[in-house]
Amino acid sequence: MKPINPFQKNEELVLEITGVTSEGHGVGRSEGVAFFVPFALPGETVKAHIIKVEKKYCIAKIIEIQKVSEHRVKPPCEAFEKCGGCALMHMDYAEQLKTKTQIVRDCLDRLGGFTDVVVQDTIGMVDPWRYRNKGSFPIGFVDGVAAFGFYAERSHRLIPLYDCPIEDVPITALARTVTEWANRNHVRIYDEETGKGCLRSCVIRVTTTGERMVVVVTKGELPARESLLKMLDVESLYHNRNDRNTNVIFGDRFTLLKGKPQLFEQQGELRFAVSPQSFLQVNPTQTKKLYDTAIRLLDPKPDETIADVYCGIGTISLAIAKHVGKVIGVECVPEAIEDAKKNAAENGIQNADFICGLAEDVLPNLVQNGMRPDAIVIDPPRKGCEEPVLSAIAESGVKRVVYVSCNPATLARDAKILSTFGFTIRYVQPVDMFPHTQHVETVVLMTKTDDGEK
Numbered sequence: 100m101k102p103i104n105p106f107q108k109n110e111e112l113v114l115e116i117t118g119v120t121s122e123g124h125g126v127g128r129s130e131g132v133a134f135f136v137p138f139a140l141p142g143e144t145v146k147a148h149i150i151k152v153e154k155k156y157c158i159a160k161i162i163e164i165q166k167v168s169e170h171r172v173k174p175p176c177e178a179f180e181k182c183g184g185c186a187l188m189h190m191d192y193a194e195q196l197k198t199k200t201q202i203v204r205d206c207l208d209r210l211g212g213f214t215d216v217v218v219q220d221t222i223g224m225v226d227p228w229r230y231r232n233k234g235s236f237p238i239g240f241v242d243g244v245a246a247f248g249f250y251a252e253r254s255h256r257l258i259p260l261y262d263c264p265i266e267d268v269p270i271t272a273l274a275r276t277v278t279e280w281a282n283r284n285h286v287r288i289y290d291e292e293t294g295k296g297c298l299r300s301c302v303i304r305v306t307t308t309g310e311r312m313v314v315v316v317t318k319g320e321l322p323a324r325e326s327l328l329k330m331l332d333v334e335s336l337y338h339n340r341n342d343r344n345t346n347v348i349f350g351d352r353f354t355l356l357k358g359k360p361q362l363f364e365q366q367g368e369l370r371f372a373v374s375p376q377s378f379l380q381v382n383p384t385q386t387k388k389l390y391d392t393a394i395r396l397l398d399p400k401p402d403e404t405i406a407d408v409y410c411g412i413g414t415i416s417l418a419i420a421k422h423v424g425k426v427i428g429v430e431c432v433p434e435a436i437e438d439a440k441k442n443a444a445e446n447g448i449q450n451a452d453f454i455c456g457l458a459e460d461v462l463p464n465l466v467q468n469g470m471r472p473d474a475i476v477i478d479p480p481r482k483g484c485e486e487p488v489l490s491a492i493a494e495s496g497v498k499r500v501v502y503v504s505c506n507p508a509t510l511a512r513d514a515k516i517l518s519t520f521g522f523t524i525r526y527v528q529p530v531d532m533f534p535h536t537q538h539v540e541t542v543v544l545m546t547k548t549d550d551g552e553k
């Protein structure tokens with residue numbers, strides 16, 4: 100029988116690149132086989148070396164670019180191609196935005212069966228650099244010194260960094276101070292393979308109000324504490340202890356070493372307290388555009404009840420609260436729910452309730468107990484919604500759903516399930532929260548008209 104994929108590992112071939120996958124990899128075809136080629140751009144002709152052969156596709160590495168795309172630019176980053184963070188930094192920004200629109204369209208089409216859905220142009224940034232307000236850096240022992248960096252894509256090999264052009268300036272500066280503290284005090288660096296050593300990582304967050312938070316994560320006790328307190332001049336400094344041999348960043352024990360337990364972030368008129376465990380959108384400039392889009396599509400009315408599922412610290416809930424009768428936020432991280440309650444109180448908002456629990460438990464329960472929201476916002480993590488969340492939405496009789504998604508693949512899957520419950524996609528607006536990476540955020544409005552009608 101003729102093999103489905105006639106190619107072999109280590110073969111070389113010339114490919115014309117015609118598209119981009121949702122991972123940001125170039126796509127070409129030869130003899131009916133799809134080729135995924137990282138860092139190749141559409142319109143390019145590349146000589147490639149096959150590094151992996153699967154039944155229906157191959158993965159290949161560029162050896163030489165024979166025809167260069169007019170959209171190829173030189174990335175201003177020392178770690179580009181090595182660090183797993185940015186898959187599109189070699190593409191000019193206008194083209195990145197077009198590519199993201201296409202990625203959303205492809206996912207909705209291929210994975211959701213929404214063949215001719217209109218996807219709006221992706222809303223981009225005027226200055227797409229230094230936008231990230233958070234850095235989460237593993238620390239390793241590289242060439243005899245402590246270094247922070249990123250793990251190479253799909254691996255745990257540390258790529259040391261000095262700076263990162265998508266992080267806000269204070270973030271890598273603070274990470275450099277943490278490694279300097281470790282080197283000065285001969286702090287042992289944790290080794291993932293052996294499980295030995297102490298300093299694991301640092302997580303740094305800054306707010307638009309100029310406040311900074313550093314969390315130093317160790318296995319076991321924190322060494323050289325006085326020196327750390329002296330060296331790190333920040334508004335909030337935490338120690339987190341993570342004794343487990345896992346790649347989950349935080350352990351359960353947070354100790355405030357200095358300063359305030361929470362940072363404050365300002366979004367429009369609202370002020371938000373943010374604990375180290377709580378989620379906060381990483382791109383404050385784009386967050387405003389994202390939330391404005393979500394609220395415009397939601398079109399809340401004064402007497403309505405709105406559910407904000409996966410609400411984090413209540414950012415969307417509290418922005419909606421002033422437009423409606425009542426908001427109910429659902430979120431599984433207890434500290435985020437505490438932040439949300441505090442944020443409601445501090446902003447003088449009395450019509451928002453927050454419930455801590457898994458959306459897949461809480462929402463079905465609320466609906467079973469008679470909750471009938473007028474509209475629902477869902478903003479799940481990358482893996483999307485668990486099925487009980489979607490069936491509870493259907494059960495609730497709600498007619499408007501605004502789905503805020505950071506992963507177009509799971510968005511397409513979930514939207515398809517919602518369409519089986521009678522919801523129709525009305526509007527799709529991608530927002531570029533993550534310039535230079537392959538990631539794209541999308542806001543989708545789905546509505547249901549009276550039974551049967553579409």
Ligand code: SAH
Nearest residue numbers: 378409410411430431432457458478479480
């Ligand atoms: N809407 C918020 C948070 C979005 S991020 C904002 O814009 O800031 C997704 C949130 O969902 C995170 O806060 C995460 O802690 C929470 N989460 C993840 N899985 C969950 C689940 N199964 N049930 C409830 N919340 C969950």
